Amino acid sequence: MALSRRTFSALTGCAALGFAMGGSGGPGAPSAFAARSVPTGPPPAPPRADGRRHTIGYDPYSLLVDGRRLVVWSGEMHPFRLPSPSLWRDVLQKMRAHGFNTVSVYVSWNYHSPAPGTFDFSGVRDLDLFLRTAAETGLYVILRPGPYINAEVDGGGFPGWLTATKGTARTADPTYLGHVDAWLTQVDRIVRRHLYTQGRGTVLLYQLENEYDSHVTEATGRAYMSHLYKKVRADGIDVPLFHNDKGRNGYWVPGSFDTGGEEGGYLYGFDGYPSPSQNPPDWGKFGPGGPKGGATASPNTPGFVPEFGGGWFDPWGGAWFDGKGYPEARRTRDSAYERRFYLTNLANGLTLHNVYMTFGGTSWGWLPAPVVYTSYDYGAAIDEARNVTAKMAPMHQLGHLFQRVPDFARLDRAADVTVPGLKVYHLANPDTGAQVYVTRNDGTKPVTAELPTNAGKLRITVPARDARMLATGLRLGRRTMKYSTAQPVLCVTAGKRDVAVFAGRRGDLADLVLECPQEPNVTRLDPEAGWAYERGELHVGAPLGEAGLSRVLVTGGGTETPLVLLFADDATSMRIFPHDTPSGTVVVYGPTLLRHAEVHGTEVRLTGDLDDDPVIEVWGPRGIDTLVWNGRRVPTRVTLSGSLMTTGTLPGVPEVRLPELTGWRMRTENPEAGPSFDDSRWRRADRTTSYSTTPVPKGGPVLFADDYGFHYGDVWYRGTYSGGTGIESVRLSYSSGTQGLLMAWLDGEPLGTHRLPVPDATTTIRKGTWEATATFPVRPELRSPGRHVLSVLVRRMQHDQDGKGDDTHKAARGLTSVSFTGAAPEVSWRLQGERAVDPVRGPLNNGGLYGEREGWHLPGLPDRDDREWEPVTFPREERRQGVTWYRTTFRLSVPGDVDASVGLRLEDDPYRAYRAQIFLNGWNMGQYINNVGPQHTFVLPNGILRTRGANTLALAVLSEFTTLSGPGKVSLTLLGAAAGGLPVTPVPSPGH
Numbered sequence: 001m002a003l004s005r006r007t008f009s010a011l012t013g014c015a016a017l018g019f020a021m022g023g024s025g026g027p028g029a030p031s032a033f034a035a036r037s038v039p040t041g042p043p044p045a046p047p048r049a050d051g052r053r054h055t056i057g058y059d060p061y062s063l064l065v066d067g068r069r070l071v072v073w074s075g076e077m078h079p080f081r082l083p084s085p086s087l088w089r090d091v092l093q094k095m096r097a098h099g100f101n102t103v104s105v106y107v108s109w110n111y112h113s114p115a116p117g118t119f120d121f122s123g124v125r126d127l128d129l130f131l132r133t134a135a136e137t138g139l140y141v142i143l144r145p146g147p148y149i150n151a152e153v154d155g156g157g158f159p160g161w162l163t164a165t166k167g168t169a170r171t172a173d174p175t176y177l178g179h180v181d182a183w184l185t186q187v188d189r190i191v192r193r194h195l196y197t198q199g200r201g202t203v204l205l206y207q208l209e210n211e212y213d214s215h216v217t218e219a220t221g222r223a224y225m226s227h228l229y230k231k232v233r234a235d236g237i238d239v240p241l242f243h244n245d246k247g248r249n250g251y252w253v254p255g256s257f258d259t260g261g262e263e264g265g266y267l268y269g270f271d272g273y274p275s276p277s278q279n280p281p282d283w284g285k286f287g288p289g290g291p292k293g294g295a296t297a298s299p300n301t302p303g304f305v306p307e308f309g310g311g312w313f314d315p316w317g318g319a320w321f322d323g324k325g326y327p328e329a330r331r332t333r334d335s336a337y338e339r340r341f342y343l344t345n346l347a348n349g350l351t352l353h354n355v356y357m358t359f360g361g362t363s364w365g366w367l368p369a370p371v372v373y374t375s376y377d378y379g380a381a382i383d384e385a386r387n388v389t390a391k392m393a394p395m396h397q398l399g400h401l402f403q404r405v406p407d408f409a410r411l412d413r414a415a416d417v418t419v420p421g422l423k424v425y426h427l428a429n430p431d432t433g434a435q436v437y438v439t440r441n442d443g444t445k446p447v448t449a450e451l452p453t454n455a456g457k458l459r460i461t462v463p464a465r466d467a468r469m470l471a472t473g474l475r476l477g478r479r480t481m482k483y484s485t486a487q488p489v490l491c492v493t494a495g496k497r498d499v500a501v502f503a504g505r506r507g508d509l510a511d512l513v514l515e516c517p518q519e520p521n522v523t524r525l526d527p528e529a530g531w532a533y534e535r536g537e538l539h540v541g542a543p544l545g546e547a548g549l550s551r552v553l554v555t556g557g558g559t560e561t562p563l564v565l566l567f568a569d570d571a572t573s574m575r576i577f578p579h580d581t582p583s584g585t586v587v588v589y590g591p592t593l594l595r596h597a598e599v600h601g602t603e604v605r606l607t608g609d610l611d612d613d614p615v616i617e618v619w620g621p622r623g624i625d626t627l628v629w630n631g632r633r634v635p636t637r638v639t640l641s642g643s644l645m646t647t648g649t650l651p652g653v654p655e656v657r658l659p660e661l662t663g664w665r666m667r668t669e670n671p672e673a674g675p676s677f678d679d680s681r682w683r684r685a686d687r688t689t690s691y692s693t694t695p696v697p698k699g700g701p702v703l704f705a706d707d708y709g710f711h712y713g714d715v716w717y718r719g720t721y722s723g724g725t726g727i728e729s730v731r732l733s734y735s736s737g738t739q740g741l742l743m744a745w746l747d748g749e750p751l752g753t754h755r756l757p758v759p760d761a762t763t764t765i766r767k768g769t770w771e772a773t774a775t776f777p778v779r780p781e782l783r784s785p786g787r788h789v790l791s792v793l794v795r796r797m798q799h800d801q802d803g804k805g806d807d808t809h810k811a812a813r814g815l816t817s818v819s820f821t822g823a824a825p826e827v828s829w830r831l832q833g834e835r836a837v838d839p840v841r842g843p844l845n846n847g848g849l850y851g852e853r854e855g856w857h858l859p860g861l862p863d864r865d866d867r868e869w870e871p872v873t874f875p876r877e878e879r880r881q882g883v884t885w886y887r888t889t890f891r892l893s894v895p896g897d898v899d900a901s902v903g904l905r906l907e908d909d910p911y912r913a914y915r916a917q918i919f920l921n922g923w924n925m926g927q928y929i930n931n932v933g934p935q936h937t938f939v940l941p942n943g944i945l946r947t948r949g950a951n952t953l954a955l956a957v958l959s960e961f962t963t964l965s966g967p968g969k970v971s972l973t974l975l976g977a978a979a980g981g982l983p984v985t986p987v988p989s990p991g992h
């Protein structure tokens with residue numbers, strides 16, 4: 001294989017240089033890899049900003065970090081969907097504790113750039129802080145700054161202002177590239193400070209574009225990708241780059257665009273979101289690669305899924321989960337779903353694996369793309385309220401396994417094994433001889449069968465639509481395991497003993513055989529386990545889970561080092577945490593979360609979270625005799641297996657009481673509807689051309705809000721005309737995205753409300769753009785000679801995404817055209833959207849409602865002393881077209897050592913057509929649409945929520961005249977509570 005002209009700098013000095021340099025082979029390139037190998041060995045140490053230089057290479061099996069094989073087991077979270085930086089650490093610690101070694105993040109351009117050339121990376125947008133936190137947590141980072149990200153965010157991440165610029169996005173158009181370069185320059189300046197290659201942080205990989213499948217065969221597409229590649233390199237990013245191919249097409253494999261002669265620094269990745277009703281497909285190195293390629297499209301780079309579904313999003317109305325919302329997503333994509341698909345991925349040789357989402361979070365403010373509602377919970381393993389859910393089990397087990405048992409980083413396909421009723425994948429590690437069997441049941445009934453393995457026939461049961469992984473020939477510390485019917489989870493040396501963990505479904509029987517030349521001493525530490533020694537083999541049997549952990553101690557039998565075998569069901573396995581400290585590895589059992597562990601002399605100091613009825617047990621370095629939990633010394637005893645175990649009872653979770661929400665005050669607004677409102681400072685609609693994809697109406701001015709600098713939330717229009725005496729009706733066309741809405745008034749009199757997506761006789765919806773026309777009759781008394789004012793409020797539901805690369809984000813938002821029947825008066829239009837960007841809360845916090853422009857959403861408004869703010873109680877039963885605000889304050893006093901997650905719940909008769917924007921301490925926590933749903937509970941993130949102090953809640957309610965309008969019941973609800981948590985820094989919330 002020819003050597004590259006310019007060898008990728010990060011690989012210099014890498015032991016596997018020869019392999020990594022060949023990474024540009026592309027489809028059909030001769031593979032020079034098989035002949036040489038990096039043998040199976042210990043994985044690299046958990047990453048941190050250690051000031052040392054590191055190499056990041058790869059071969060067809062896996063990444064090679066400093067020449068050591070690394071299985072990338074990554075979880076996706078979006079810092080922009082959690083606007084409280086202290087909580088980033090919480091989520092990252094949860095990921096790390098549950099087996100992830102990497103976090104993957106999109107960076108959303110619109111979140112950071114309110115205007116061309118203006119960028120903000122401060123406060124909740126502090127990317128530098130996020131990357132520091134990830135490094136402190138010991139996680140690698142996969143950085144994905146777009147420029148296009150999709151992600152169900154407004155414009156797919158494109159800033160609102162980009163919709164009003166020249167040139168086609170996602171091509172090599174020079175205007176677009178100019179904006180892209182300005183963005184990447186800012187991002188890369190921060191990322192450069194966190195590259196793992198430089199030891200300055202833990203950024204491991206960097207993605208170019210996302211699911212770019214529209215201009216693949218065109219020169220402009222190749223030029224665009226090439227431009228991005230060279231730009232990122234020129235900015236000093238020296239980690240491997242990659243693209244995320246939608247649908248496993250084999251698009252953008254190495255060699256498919258010009259990298260300026262640089263080779264070996266680019267990987268191929270593809271994503272997959274299989275439905276739970278599907279049988280897991282083969283997309284990998286070993287399988288046929290699916291119809292279009294999968295990982296086989298790039299034989300010389302390791303199998304890489306930058307996104308694999310760990311849940312799915314839900315649209316307004318909740319159609320995809322029967323209106324039941326994200327709990328249903330979690331039920332249908334449960335732990336068995338994850339296991340079936342992720343084990344298949346492993347069996348397909350995919351060793352870079354990112355679960356999208358692992359924590360979904362909240363599309364707060366005007367972040368959501370029109371298709372989704374505020375919650376982006378996603379049915380992910382960690383829910384929106386930061387609770388780790390039961391579906392984390394397979395991720396926990398596999399993640400720890402890949403980090404602790406090196407055999408899994410280099411697997412070849414081995415001889416086919418067939419078992420009736422099961423799909424079996426057989427793999428083997430060429431260095432260690434370990435064999436792996438992934439058995440999958442795609443049927444609807446459990447299958448019990450004999451699995452032929454190199455260690456004999458093993459009797460197993462695989463539940464319906466589930467999978468099970470077995471291994472033979474694994475090293476367990478100083479001993480060799482002949483086989484186990486329970487899945488290996490980890491094996492570490494903790495002090496003077498080896499500790500190995502095995503897991504399975506509750507009620508399974510683990511059957512494990514150790515090779516022991518001499519008869520060992522076996523002690524069962526829990527009553528359930530049994531054993532027998534026969535002809536050099538120790539057979540251990542343990543039921544999984546009925547009574548928590550089942551512990552068996554093996555000493556002697558050919559080696560002096562004791563081996564502690566721990567058997568757990570899924571739930572119990574999620575309470576076992578290995579943690580590396582400078583004094584050695586500890587294994588902690590019991591808490592719901594281990595955040596951190598340190599050893600100081602004979603003292604082991606742990607921090608983490610507990611639920612009720614906790615016990616903590618620790619296996620650690622020699623001589624530890626004292627346990628400090630969350631800063632407090634707790635009484636312990638030393639057990640037979642050498643662990644320290646708590647004796648007394650630890651405090652569980654104290655009760656968290658939430659107050660009722662009372663003391664509401666209300667005020668109506670929309671003075672803009674009135675004829676005498678002063679709009680002289682509003683923007684005049686004087687443009688005649690637009691870069692929007694929506695045509696400008698003939699002869700009419702451009703009314704599209706983005707062309708006047710209004711990009712988010714509501715926008716008001718006032719059209720003034722004279723002498724419309726013949727007018728019979730007014731036709732208002734608008735484009736808002738699904739669930740958008742328009743309200744109109746003439747001279748202060750309501751004409752009516754029109755709401756999408758309800759097409760009726762008077763509505764036309766132009767495909768894809770959600771442009772609709774509402775026709776309102778004009779009553780005779782509004783046809784007098786003289787001046788008239790037509791006032792229109794449009795609720796925009798954000799810009800479409802641009803998944804197909806055809807500028808769909810540029811579809812107009814706001815009014816698009818206006819006409820009359822019976823007369824054709826000349827109308828002079830002015831419009832007003834959001835005021836100046838909130839410097840703390842950012843560009844997506846506010847739209848252009850009167851109350852927002854006047855700061856009614858902010859804390860500190862003197863509403864109590866203002867006669868305009870009338871005291872009210874809920875439920876309300878109003879009939880009014882327009883905007884009404886409701887405000888109250890409440891105090892919380894959650895105990896300091898409890899991590900409580902609080903939500904706001906709104907409930908009412910679903911017939912009532914109204915919606916509310918929810919402002920907590922001035923932060924826009926999302927949109928409730930009573931008659932659409934399905935979301936009723938809104939997570940209020942701690943930090944924005946003062947859990948010990950005063951809070952201001954404001955609801956901006958838009959109601960139609962057609963029905964009575966609420967709010968109905970509004971309450972606080974506890975979504976989770978743990979004894980522990982992290983200190984939370986209040987998020988600045990400047991007041992009125």
Ligand code: GAL
Nearest residue numbers: 149150151152210211307313
């Ligand atoms: C992927 C895309 C992500 C997100 C996901 C669905 O195809 O890359 O950004 O949109 O689909 O949640």
